[in-house]
Amino acid sequence: MATETELKLQPARTRDLPRLLAHPRLAGVAPERLRLDACYFDTPELDLLRARMAVRERREGARRVWTVKTAGEALGGLSRRGEWEGAARRGGYDFAALLGDDAPELSAWLRARQAALQPVFRTRFTRLRWTVEALGARIEVALDRGQILCVTPEGTRREPLLELELERLAGPEDALFALALELNEAMPLWPLSASKAERGYALFLQTRDAAVAAAPRPTQPISSEVDRRMAPRTAPKSDPNRPARDAFVPLAQAALDTLVPPLRTAALTPERGDAAAVEAVHQSRVALRRLRALLAAFAPALPGDWAARERSHWRALAQALGRVRDLDVLRSEIGPQLMQAVPGSSASRWSAALAHEQARAWRRLQAELQQPATTAQVLQFARALHGLSAAGNGSAAHGRGPTLRALARQRLRHRQRRLRRALAAVLDTRAREAERVHALRIEVKKLRYATEALIDALPPKAARAAQRRLEVLISAQSVLGRWHDWQLAAAWQGEVARRPTGADSALRAALQAELTRQRRRVRRACTALEAVT
CATH class of the missing domain: 2.40.320.10 (Hypothetical Protein Pfu-838710-001)
Incomplete structure (x- = not known):
C-alpha cells in the first residue's frame, strides 16, 4: 500500500x-x-x-x-x-x-x-x-x-x-x-x-458540497438572526483528558473547511443580487466568527501569541463581510418594513441611497476576495495548523498545557463572567444604551460559540447545564441582532437625511417606534440571560 x-x-x-x-x-x-x-x-x-x-x-x-x-x-x-x-x-x-x-x-x-x-x-x-x-x-x-x-x-x-x-x-x-x-x-x-x-x-446524489447548498429561496428572509443550519462542519470528538492543544487542530480545521466554500462562492459569484451570493456572504461571516471565537477560546493552550496573531489576520476580512451583510439585511428586511410604514419620497430616498452603498460595499469585498492575498491568507493558516499539528505529535510536546476539559471549564467561566458584567451594564442604566447593548451582543456571541466548541469536553452534568444556557444564548443573539439592525437603520437615516423634511420626520418617528419595540424584546432577553448566567 x-x-x-x-x-x-x-x-x-x-x-x-x-x-x-x-x-x-x-x-x-x-x-x-x-x-x-x-x-x-x-x-x-x-x-x-x-x-x-x-x-x-x-x-x-x-x-x-x-x-x-x-x-x-x-x-x-x-x-x-x-x-x-x-x-x-x-x-x-x-x-x-x-x-x-x-x-x-x-x-x-x-x-x-x-x-x-x-x-x-x-x-x-x-x-x-x-x-x-x-x-x-x-x-x-x-x-x-x-x-x-x-x-x-x-x-x-x-x-x-x-x-x-x-x-x-x-x-x-x-x-x-x-x-x-x-x-x-x-x-x-x-x-x-x-x-x-x-x-x-x-x-x-444531486447535491452540492458548496457554501450555498441550503441557500434560502428569494422569498425567505435573510435576517441577521442566527441561522441554525450554519453549524460548524463536524470535527472528530476529542478525549476530554487529552491536551487541549492537540484537540484544537481538528476543531480549527473543521472551522476552516466550513469557511472556505462560501468564501469561494462569494468571490466568484458574478451577480450581487444572486441568492447564492447573499447566502455565501452570510455563511462566510458566521463561519469566520466561529473560527475567531475558537482561536480566542484555545489561546491559553497554544504557543505564545499564536492565537492572537492568527486571529488578528482575519480581522479585516471579518469587517468587510460584516459591512456587506449589514447592508444586505437593511435593504432586504428593514427597508421593506419602512417603505410600508412610511410610503413616500423619504423612505424611497433612504432605500435608493442604501442600494448604492450596498453595491459599493459588495464591489470592495469581491475585489478583496479575488486577490491572491486572500487565498494566501487561507493557505497560510492551513499551513500554520499543519505546523502546529506536526509539533504536537512530538513526544516532548505531548502532555504539556491544560487538558481539554480543564480548558473548557476555565474558558467558559471566563466568558460567563464577561457576559455577566456586560449584562449588568445594560440593566443598570439607559445611559449609552446602544453602546452597552452592542457590547452585550458581542459577549453573547463569544459565549455561544465557545460553548458550542467546548461543550463535549464538559462532564455530563455541566454539559446539560451548558446546553440549557446555549438555547438561551441563541435566542438572545437573535433578539440582540435585530436590535443592532434597527440601530444601523437609524444611523443610516441620519446619514441620508441632510435636509430634514416632514417626510424625514415621519421616517425618524417610524424608526424610533420600532426601536422602542425592540428595546422591550431586549429587556426580556436580558431577563432570560440573568436566569442562566
Missing part, C-alpha cells in the same frame, strides 16, 4: 491559467500531457460511499489501471489516503491481487461486494503533469481540466472539473504549502477539501 499525500487546490478562474503556467516553477519544465477517463464503482446501496472509500478504473491511453482509495485525514486541502493501484486484468477487478497481504480484511470486504459493483459516475479530464524539484522536496504538480459526469434516466448531469494537485513524492510535507503559496502569486488558489470521488457522489 502507498500513502498518497497531496494538497488539492482549485484555481479561481480558467481565464487566469496562462499566468499560472507562466510561473517560473512551471514554465521551465515541459509538462506531460495525459487524457484520463475514469469510472467509479459502488453497490446499489452505496456501501463504498458509506465506508468512505472509492474504487475506480482509469484509462490512461491504452493502459487501464484499477485503484482502491481509503479515507484518510485531511488538513486545509492536504490529505493523506491509503492507495492501492495496479494494472487491470481480464475479467474485471481482482481485489485479492490488488491489495495483496496489506489489507486482508479490506480485501475480503470488497470481494464480498464485488458482484454487486456497478458504475456510478465518471471523470474525464486532461492532465498536465510536472515534476518539480524545489524547497527540499520532489513534488508532482498536476493541473486537471475536464468534467464529472453522471448518467441518469433523466439525462447526463455534468459538473466542470478544474483542480491543481500537488503530490509529495519525497521531502517534507510543508513543502507542499510552500509551493502552493508560490504558485498562488500567479493566480488565487483555493484549498479544496473534496476529492473527485466526493464531488462525483455529490453529483450522483
Whole structure:
C-alpha cells in the first residue's frame, strides 16, 4: 500500500491559467500531457460511499489501471489516503491481487461486494503533469481540466472539473504549502477539501458540497438572526483528558473547511443580487466568527501569541463581510418594513441611497476576495495548523498545557463572567444604551460559540447545564441582532437625511417606534440571560 499525500487546490478562474503556467516553477519544465477517463464503482446501496472509500478504473491511453482509495485525514486541502493501484486484468477487478497481504480484511470486504459493483459516475479530464524539484522536496504538480459526469434516466448531469494537485513524492510535507503559496502569486488558489470521488457522489446524489447548498429561496428572509443550519462542519470528538492543544487542530480545521466554500462562492459569484451570493456572504461571516471565537477560546493552550496573531489576520476580512451583510439585511428586511410604514419620497430616498452603498460595499469585498492575498491568507493558516499539528505529535510536546476539559471549564467561566458584567451594564442604566447593548451582543456571541466548541469536553452534568444556557444564548443573539439592525437603520437615516423634511420626520418617528419595540424584546432577553448566567 502507498500513502498518497497531496494538497488539492482549485484555481479561481480558467481565464487566469496562462499566468499560472507562466510561473517560473512551471514554465521551465515541459509538462506531460495525459487524457484520463475514469469510472467509479459502488453497490446499489452505496456501501463504498458509506465506508468512505472509492474504487475506480482509469484509462490512461491504452493502459487501464484499477485503484482502491481509503479515507484518510485531511488538513486545509492536504490529505493523506491509503492507495492501492495496479494494472487491470481480464475479467474485471481482482481485489485479492490488488491489495495483496496489506489489507486482508479490506480485501475480503470488497470481494464480498464485488458482484454487486456497478458504475456510478465518471471523470474525464486532461492532465498536465510536472515534476518539480524545489524547497527540499520532489513534488508532482498536476493541473486537471475536464468534467464529472453522471448518467441518469433523466439525462447526463455534468459538473466542470478544474483542480491543481500537488503530490509529495519525497521531502517534507510543508513543502507542499510552500509551493502552493508560490504558485498562488500567479493566480488565487483555493484549498479544496473534496476529492473527485466526493464531488462525483455529490453529483450522483444531486447535491452540492458548496457554501450555498441550503441557500434560502428569494422569498425567505435573510435576517441577521442566527441561522441554525450554519453549524460548524463536524470535527472528530476529542478525549476530554487529552491536551487541549492537540484537540484544537481538528476543531480549527473543521472551522476552516466550513469557511472556505462560501468564501469561494462569494468571490466568484458574478451577480450581487444572486441568492447564492447573499447566502455565501452570510455563511462566510458566521463561519469566520466561529473560527475567531475558537482561536480566542484555545489561546491559553497554544504557543505564545499564536492565537492572537492568527486571529488578528482575519480581522479585516471579518469587517468587510460584516459591512456587506449589514447592508444586505437593511435593504432586504428593514427597508421593506419602512417603505410600508412610511410610503413616500423619504423612505424611497433612504432605500435608493442604501442600494448604492450596498453595491459599493459588495464591489470592495469581491475585489478583496479575488486577490491572491486572500487565498494566501487561507493557505497560510492551513499551513500554520499543519505546523502546529506536526509539533504536537512530538513526544516532548505531548502532555504539556491544560487538558481539554480543564480548558473548557476555565474558558467558559471566563466568558460567563464577561457576559455577566456586560449584562449588568445594560440593566443598570439607559445611559449609552446602544453602546452597552452592542457590547452585550458581542459577549453573547463569544459565549455561544465557545460553548458550542467546548461543550463535549464538559462532564455530563455541566454539559446539560451548558446546553440549557446555549438555547438561551441563541435566542438572545437573535433578539440582540435585530436590535443592532434597527440601530444601523437609524444611523443610516441620519446619514441620508441632510435636509430634514416632514417626510424625514415621519421616517425618524417610524424608526424610533420600532426601536422602542425592540428595546422591550431586549429587556426580556436580558431577563432570560440573568436566569442562566
